[in-house]
Amino acid sequence: MQTAEIQRRWLNFFEQRGHTVVPSASLVSDDPSLMFTVAGMVPFVPYLSGLVPAPYDRATSVQKCIRTNDIEEVGKTPRHGTFFQMCGNFSFGDYFKEGAIKFAWELLTTSEADGGLGFSPDDLWVTVYEEDDEAFALWQQHSSLPDERIQRLGKDTNYWSTGQPGPAGPCSEIFFDLGPEYGIDGGPATDDDRYVEIWNLVFMQYQIADVKSKLDFTIVGDLPKQNIDTGMGLERVAFIKQGVNNMYEIDQVRPVLDRAAELAGKTYGAAIEDDVRLRVIADHVRSGLMLIGDGVTPSNEGRGYILRRLLRRVTLSMRLLGVNGPSFAELFPVSRDAMQAAYPEVAENFDFISRVAYAEEKTFLRTLASGIQILDSAIEAAVSASQPGKAGSTGASVDGDTAFLLHDTHGFPVELTLEIAEEAGVSVDREVFATLMQEQRDRAKADAKAKKGQRADLAVYKELRGLGETAFVGYDSLVHESKVLGIVVDGAPAQEAREGEIAELVLAETALFAESGGQDSDNGVIVGDGFEAEVLDVQKPVPGLIVHTVKVTVGSIGVDARAETRVDADYRRGATQAHSATHIVHAALRDVLGPNAHQAGSYNKAGYMRLDFTHSEALSAATKSEIEEISNLAIRSNYAVVTREMALDDAKAMGAMALFGEKYGERVRVVDIGGEWSRELCAGTHVATAAEVGMINLVSESSVGSTNRRVESLVGLEAFQSFAAERLIVQQLAGGLRVPRSEVVSRVEDLSAQLRAAEKKIAALEAAKLAERVPELFAGAERAGSVALVSADLGTVGSPDDLRGLVTQLRDKFGSEPGVVLLAGTVAEGKPVVIAATTAAARELGVKAGDLAKRGAQVLGGGGGGKPDLAQGGGTDPSQIPAALAEMRRTIEA
Known part of the structure; x- marks a missing residue:
């Protein structure tokens, strides 16, 4: 049975039994504490924990997952993989243990011809939590398993919790017996590789507190709603059904x-x-x-x-x-x-x-x-x-x-x-x-x-989210009166926020935009009868809940107070200009570079936008200029900006771009600029026509990885101010150089050429001056062990190249004799440099320039090394040059 067929049967089975089929979420998790989606239940955590009301009573999914904590075990065991797929069925206060057990047994043991997975009951074992008599009895009632193949195990294997206060409960695991040739008898209790866990049924029924570890906690009561979270390993079932030895041998791998x-x-x-x-x-x-x-x-x-x-x-x-x-x-x-x-x-x-x-x-x-x-x-x-x-x-x-x-x-x-x-x-x-x-x-x-310690405990928002989804009304109005539903101070619920305090406010509706989709949050104030608060930030810590971080500047704010959100109109205007500019630049990039230039990230705020895109080569000056020109031509053409709300599938069907890293619900906003020229899914705020963007000034282009580039641009008034500042610089240069503005570049190039020629001449004079010291330095050669040694601190030198040239001249004077040259000096900004050179005869005696430079550089507070015949080191402390030369000499004599 192919892996995709197992996936299809799973979803069909549960859909036919009243479950909503939920598509796999992205591998990039919404949970700020997780890098990736590491388990099938991750997308459902807000519903299972009660943080967000579940939109359905029962659901099923086949979720893409990534785990790399056991990466060193990949390839060595039959079932360790970094990418895997978890088949799950979930109940949010609907069916509980009996339903989960009946569904699992039915799907596993129903014949393939009748749509099931066709496992023989003789190959299956089950474990339950040792104190869960109810689960044991339900397996007796709904399966054909003998009692000895329903094993009771301890809390370490058959009890689920997050390790934090919150929901918890016993679990029941289903195992497949590979057969006696794979290990010992005795079932899963033996912890032998012969028994492969294929399905885990988690019964979330308790609230726990005083959590000291995953095994040490206090059950403080029943959950308001009992939930079911199950997970069947798709790859594990596939390798069993396909008759291969491990997950690496299934059809997908x-x-x-x-x-x-x-x-x-x-x-x-x-x-x-x-x-x-x-x-x-x-x-x-x-x-x-x-x-x-x-x-x-x-x-x-x-x-x-x-x-x-x-x-x-x-x-x-x-x-x-x-x-x-x-x-x-x-x-x-x-x-x-x-x-x-x-x-x-x-x-x-x-x-x-x-x-x-x-x-x-x-x-x-x-x-x-x-x-x-x-x-x-x-x-x-x-x-x-x-x-x-x-x-x-x-x-x-x-x-x-x-x-x-x-x-x-x-x-x-x-x-x-x-x-x-x-x-x-x-x-x-x-x-x-x-x-x-x-x-x-x-x-x-x-x-x-x-x-992790810096993150707020999301549980504080659970009750607030239960009051309903925060309505954002800021697309149509910059001022809106609403009601304070909740207040959080220092991470805990509060009834009041006093003057001078930093607090988080949750309102029923708000005109203030919460940071999302690359757009920074709005500036503004929240005012009411006897109070005023400056808005510092607006975020969505959990889906559907908008939280305003404020500083109370006047009076105090209480729960249930009427409050008016007022958006800073100038800031919002700049933010909408920047966000629309992001769409325009993205479309211009695709015009110039082709459709493979996908947006890979963005950030925009009033007067500024940043766009990351997939491209592996730096943009030439001509290409950057072309992108900037196309962007500003779109503004001059005053393209219409049309925003529509529709079903996600309809939006994709009409060609709207869904951007990497963004999460979309069933209903989405589609933003067109110039019709199909720029059509993207976007929940941000935008101008009414392209001309309102004003101007785009592409100020930088850089690399953010081997396959990603980044462009940054000033937008609107900030773009004009940048151009004006550059114009003033050109005027000042033209005045100072006494040439027309059109000749500034050529005049600067001439001066640069003259400067380089002068620097080259000075360097030649300095090198010649150093070369004059060769006879004097060579005459001072001493014995160091079995080699002749020239060692000197030359003080300030022009560059390491000058020092290196002198070192090689001195080494050549030794001819076929075993000789070593150690020279040191300070170069630009007082940085100390040591250079070592050895003759072939010295190297035959075991004296290597690389070793000497490394030892000397360590004394100077830096590092060095190189080839056995010539090497260089440097550091930070020029006062240690004598000590470095002495250490290099000791190394030779050792």
Whole structure:
């Protein structure tokens, strides 16, 4: 049974039993505490917790999920995958334990011919919470399982909670028995891999408090509504139904594995180590495909970092299988073909997905090439340091600092460091590397904990959201009277906010726009009888609830008070100009660069807009000028701006663009500028006609990743003011240079050329002056161990290049003799520099310039290194130059 067919049967089964079919949410979670959607129930948390009233009594979904906390286990076990699909059925105060158990048993054991999944009852086991007599009895009543195959287990496995005060309850898990050849008898209680958990039924029935851990809490009462949250692992059911050994061999994953094996000339099943790598490739390619399809792009932080790590693990695994060149163009199309039956959008968006993935692979292959050069130098130094007779020699080893630097700074995988070092007969100090990695993880955890601590507890909004959805009326009016429904002070509900306090206000309706869709929140005030408050921020902490953060400037505000929201009209005008300008620039980008230039993020506020878009190359000056011109021509043409509300499907059918990272309900607003020229789904505020934008001044274009670019623009009056300021600068330059404005550029170029010529002449004179010191310095050579040594602090020098030229001249004077030159000085801004050079004879004695420069630079408070014949180091403390030269000499004599 194909995976897509299992998905279809699941949804049909529950739809026929009164469940609303809810499409999979994006892998990018709405929950601010989560990077990704990590479980099927995540999109339903506001309903299950009672934070938001559920729009249906029962629902079902097949949810895309990403988890990377067990990434090191991928490929090693039958069921660890970073991307997986969770089939779920949910009840919000409707049916409870009996309904959930009856549905599960019916779907699993109904024959395939009758629309079920066709499992034999003889292969199934069930676990329940040890104190849940009700669930045990219901399984006895509604299944054909003997009592011994309904096992009671403890709280650690069969009790669900979030680990925080709130809803909790026992759960019941369903397992498939793979058979005696896979492990021992005894059922799931043995915790043996023979028993595969395929379905978990969570019975949310209690409210818990005094939570010390997931196992230590106090049940304080029943929930007002008992809820059901279940999850069946689609990949787990698929590998059982398809008769394969693990999730990597199912129809949605195996084709990528086979293509990778073909490219590498490997046979799957022939070697355990190769098999693990092939499974990692198959899993991560699919995860990358789905993440990019949901708008995630590679970066060095957050979700983008996780995606980058997954893609780079694919490249690394291919390399370890012997494929050193690009492979994504072979692998991603195979994954697309395997997934499109369940997710047609991966085929529709494949041009974008492939460009992002291929660009990341190209970048990483360059990183690998440069990292290998650094590692080769480190291996050469390690081999040299381990030569017989060398003081302190204990065998060739690359230090852990170097391995960590390669990993952390250059993105060079430690697995590859170990492999290359092993091939060269050199070890790696893994203990130091592991210590540095742990320190990095500890810092990251501390940072994450600090950030988490800054977030408000969303539970405080639960009762407020229960009063209804906040109505935004600001599209049509900038002033609106409403009622204060709730007040939050210092994170807790309050009846009053007093003068001078910072508080959060929830009103029944508001004219103030809450930050969303890239548009910053409105400025304004909230006033009423005897009070006034300055609006600091407006946000939507949970769907449907608008919260105003205010500073009470006059009087006090109480719950139930009448309050008038007043939008700052000038700020709103600037914000609408900037938001409409974002749409205009986006359309102009697509005109110039083609339809693949998708918006990948935006931010706009009064007078300013920023737009990120998918493109891998910098824009030329001519291209930027063309985009700016098209944008301003749209303004001059005074395109009509038309906003309509309609069903999401209707909006997509008429070609409205749904932007990556945005979440849309069943009803959406469509904004047209110039008809089809710019047609996007957007809930922001906009001008009535394009001419109201005034002017667009494209001020910058930059990179925000290997596949994303960013343009920034000033809008309206701010754009004019910028042009006026630049005009004044040109006027001042023309006056100072005594040339017409039209000749300013050529005159500046002439002066620049004259300056460069003068600097070149000065540098030549300084170099010649330094060269005159060669005889004097060489005459002062001393013995240092078994080599002749020239060592000197030259004071202030023009540049490191001047110093390097002098060093090589002195080294050449040693001829075939073992000689070393150590020169130091200060360059621009007083930065100290040391340069070391060695003759071939000195290197044969084990004296390497790279080692010397590194030791000297450490004394100077910096770093350095280089080749054995010539190397450079630098630092921050020029007063330590004598000590650095002395340390380098001691290294030679050691």
